[in-house]
Amino acid sequence: MLDRKFVLENAELVKANCTHRGTPAEIDKFVELELLRKTKLSQAEEFNRQANATSAKIGAAAPAEREAIKEQGRKLREQKEAVQSEHDALDKEIAAILTRVPNMTHPAAPIGRDDQANLEIARGKTAIPTFDFQAKDHLQLGKLHDMIDFEAGARVAGAGFYFLKNDAVLLELALQQFAVHLLIKHGFVPVSTPDVANTETLHGIGFIPRGPETQIYSIENTDLNLVATAEITLGGMYAGQVLEAENLPLKLVGISHCFRTEAGAAGRASKGLYRVHQFTKIEMFAFTLPNQSDAVHEELRQLECDLFDALEIPYRVVDTATGDLGGPAYRKYDLEAWMPGRGTAGEWGEVTSTSNCTDYQARRLNIRSRTKNEKGTQLVHTLNGTAIAISRAIIAVMENHQLADGTIRVPAALRPWMGKEFIGK
RNA sequence: GGAGAGGUGGCUGAGUGGUCGAAAGCACCGGAUUGCUAAUUCGGCGUAGGAAGAAAUUCUUACCGCAGGUUCAAAUCCUGUCCUCUCCGCCA
Structure with missing residues (x-):
């Protein structure tokens, strides 16, 4: 607001x-x-x-x-x-x-109607792979190694739900360990958050549950909603609080499940794990003083790049155009990873997103900071950024690191946590 | 889930209808003082909104978990609700 x-x-x-x-x-x-x-x-x-x-x-x-x-x-x-x-x-x-009034916009953000106007500003260190064999998509690879079971997901919870199995589970755990440990080294406080939040908290972050076209699952006869991202709980964590300026920026890395109805997304065809109703996500969140938020935003973007560089996944960084920004975002960068199994010969697919929301969320959540020996308080700035959205990261890892025989090379950064060098050998 | 107790300023904690934005102590800030030094003393010290002013500041409204109600008047009485604590039950 x-x-x-x-x-x-x-x-x-x-x-x-x-x-x-x-x-x-x-x-x-x-x-x-x-x-x-x-x-x-x-x-x-x-x-x-x-x-x-x-x-x-x-x-x-x-x-x-x-x-x-x-x-x-x-x-x-x-x-x-x-x-x-x-x-x-x-x-x-x-x-x-x-x-309904969105946040103001960073003067450098590209102006444009939709994602067509997004501006590519950087590429990752890893080159787009060229395969001298017919590349498989993650569904085929998953079937080969018995890693993903959509049929069972549908039996239990409906279309869009799935079971991860075998090496996919190890991969999920490895990605979490890898990301959380790296972020702890950068001063983030690890947090495991509730997977539900009350409606007021969702409003504070900028979500509108219980409306038509909502992305949010709500629990009947309660004021609770399943969270679509840990951004909701991490932001709400300090609602109504006054933070000491000397402790800012306060950086959190949260682990949560994310639930999305994907209402209205029916037309946007996507297969497999790309658009699902539930996934696990490691999320970065920061509370900063107003004059710190731009720098911290760059830091979050850099960390996302570091993570995907370490995973040896090719990506591009996109500066999101005005028309494609969510309401609370002042500026937003997306990382789009190369996914060889998408489209006919591979496509970019969004894997992370980091936003500087300035004081837009803090105003409604009423999160302020106080500086010692200064009168009054001021609203903090809030920022969020995906570290690893497991489902999409798994797609990128599986598809980019596949070998001719269908085995999947585990990137070096994950091996200590996976305990193996190859999936399927 | 059941029974009881409680939620007051940065903290502790008084306050059961008007003199309470709220005692006192601690903490903090400013001044003074000091040969007995984690001392003494004086003063200040919540947040948000509005109005006036160049500004220092002044005036004003709201806020004692939250939302309602009673009353000319509510921290104080009533109702609901959330949260915390203790005991019991259940349980990963």
Whole structure:
């Protein structure tokens, strides 16, 4: 959520930003309602002030006068209530508009309508593999080594669910170990988070559960939802808290399962593990001071690159265009790994995403920082970044490291955790 | 899941209808003082919003887990809810 005062004072900027983002928002209406709300607020406060003053007199007043003063107080409170309810109605309407206004955008982010305008800004260290044999996709490789069972997943939970088996399980554990250990070395605090979160927390992060087209599974007759990413729980972890500035940036690496309904994704054909209803993810999250967030964002991007370089997976880094940014993101980088089994001769597929959300999430979650010996507090900035989304990382590892005989070479970085050099030998 | 207790400022902890944004202590900040030194003393010290001002600052509203209610007036009374603790039950 943006700051109301900021929107009011920068209506034209915000409007232009909404246009670039492709999210129409009623900024003019917001300005009109907000100005009205402010006058209502002052009126209500003035009535309240008078009423408080009146109440204060009663204790000292002579008994004979009390009834008259009480009556006066009653009237003032009634007037206050009347104005207050007008104010509250406006406030609700304003909040609804504001919820739909996306974050402002980093000036360097490419402007464009959709992912076609995304800008490739870097490539990984590993070259796209050229196979002198017919490359298999991860489904074929998985079948060969009995690693993935979609049929059983469907029996138990429906289409889009799966069982990992045998070496896929070792691969999942190895990827987790590898990523978590690397991030701990970079000062991240490892966290294993709840896989459910209440609706307020989801709203704070910018998700809208229980609506049409929602990506979120909700648990019936409760206020709980299955998390779509540990970003939700990691961000919510410090909701309402004031963090000491000297402890920032605070960097967390969370492990959680992620659940996504993929409603509305039916048209986006994808096979195998690429788009599934549940996967495990290692997620980075950071709370920073405002002047730290750009640097930490670059750090998260670099860490994602380090991880995929170490996995010897070819990738490109994309600077996400305005129209393709999620609501809370100020700037977003995606890593797209080369997946030889996608399309006819391989395609890029998104494997990580890191966003600087500035104070957009912190405002609703009310996460602030305090600097020693300084008065007041300020909203922190929040950032998130995928370290390893297991399902997609597995695709990239299996497909890029396959050999002519169908065995899969385990990248050196994973061998200590896998305990083997090849899958299928 | 059942029974009981409790949620107050950075911390401890008073406060059961008006004089309470809230005693006291600790911590912290500023000044003074100091040959007995983890001392003494004076003062300051919550957060958010609004108004005025160039600014220091001043005025004002809200906030005592959260949401409602009663009342001219609520930290204080009532209802709901969340959380914590203790005991019991169940259990990986």
